[in-house]
Amino acid sequence: MQTCPCGSNKPYALCCEPIIxxxxxxxxxxxLMRSRxxxxTFANINYLMNSHHPKTRPIKEKKDILKWAKSVTWLGLQILYTDKGKESDMEGIVKFKALFLENGIPRELVEESVxxxxNCKWYYVSGKHS
Ligand SMILES: [Zn+2]
Structure with a gap:
């Protein structure tokens, strides 16, 4: 079985696939962060848009995000910390590091996401890069 790209060590079919x-x-x-x-990594722009809160959804940048997602090689994800965001919470923060190759150069993105x-669904609202 294919291991999930999010680095959970679980099979994709039992991790992010049902969510996506x-x-x-x-x-x-x-x-939700892992599924995004x-x-x-699959350049699934529709899921990225749908999981983005409607208030901050970057509709205008949709094409650019898709182009960028396709242009880089995704290497891995590390969750650095989480604050709330549990099943009983209504909000949460996840800080992560994503590793990728852009034009062959290794890069990392560190972001604290809100x-x-x-309605029982988690949404990505915004992120702060550090
Ligand atoms: Zn996963």
């Missing part, structure tokens, strides 16, 4: 395929909701902000990383839960 809309068969299951992310239970935690971290799960995985969607980036998530909210609405």
């Amino acid at each position: 395929a809309n068969k299951a909701n992310a239970q935690t902000a971290e799960q 990383y995985t969607a980036f 998530f909210v839960k609405e």
Whole structure:
């Protein structure tokens, strides 16, 4: 079985796939974050848009995000810390590091992301790079 790109060491079919395929909701902000990383590795722009809170959804940048996601080689994800974002919470913060190759150059993106839960669904709201 294919291991999930998010680095959980779980099979893809039991990790991010059901969330990305809309068969299951992310239970935690971290799960949503992982599924978004995985969607980036597959350049699944529709999932990236749908999991982005409508208030901050970057519709205008959709094409650019897709182009960028396709142009880089994704190497891995590390969750650095989480604050709230559990099943019983309505908001949460996840800080992560994503590793990728851009034009053959290794790069890392460190971001502290804010998530909210609405109608039992987690959404990505915004991120702060450090
Ligand atoms: Zn996963």
